[in-house]
Amino acid sequence: MIKRMEQYMPLPEEDRRLLNELTSDRQRHYAAREDIIREGEHSPDIHIVLSGLACRYKLLENGNRQIMAFLVPGDPCDAEIFILKHMDHSIATLAPSLVASISGSKMKDMLLNRPGIALAFWWSTLQDEGILRERIIDEGRRDAYSRIAYMIYEVLIRMRAVGIIDDQKFEFPITQTDLADATGLTPVHVNRMLQRMRDEGLISTEGKVWTVLDPAGLRNAARFDASYLHLDRAADDPESEAGKRLKGLI
Secondary structure: OHHHHOOOOOOOHHHHHHHHHHHHHOEEEEOOOOEEEOOOOOOOEEEEEEEOOEEEEEEOOOOOEEEEEEEOOOOEOOOOOOOOOOOOOEEEEOOOEEEEEEEHHHHHHHHHHOHHHHHHHHHHHHHHHHHHHHHHHHHHOOOHHHHHHHHHHHHHHHHHHOOOOOOOEEEOOOOHHHHHHHHOOOHHHHHHHHHHHHHOOOEEEEOOEEEEOOHHHHHHHHOOOHHHHOOHHHHOOOOOHHHHHHOOOO
């Protein structure tokens, strides 16, 4: 989580220590395909993914599911929930995950009295909103091929930025149905697009492990522009850990 927060700005050691304490205090293991919080529920705590993979989703009346975002380690799931009466969407795991809970009272205290942490959470919210805007563009303007390429490349960058992977190989334990629900396509169409990317030497998949064989080619296929992730501060500092991890990708 600290690596994610420090994509915006370095945190003082005291803030880093506090975040470590709060995320170590209350942790829970979730199985794959388990709800962390459901639409309509209220929680006095915020939840942060420490390991594994989760998603934001909504279920329609006909049972169809729309995934709005994938949540990778370091991502807060519901940073504003302690302010709201109830969730307007659900959060669920897609893989076995470790999730930390921080009480709303401690969260308020941090936001009011720790300006570095407050700015980092504000930046995190802006990134979440940027990702959601890209999903709207996906549905409205990108073709299926670019849509899927965009999402794969986005996950690659987000995982690299927090140091989960050091190369182009990463665990992405999703099904073609998950990817279809995230892109507004059918599983059959997703399968065709993934096979095309394999044939063109852009990606390979082996079980839950995905490898981006040609990052530049995948970025071009997606027509990817990373500005919505607001990683420019990290990328502009080639000496920082995040800058080194993101070199050549954005």
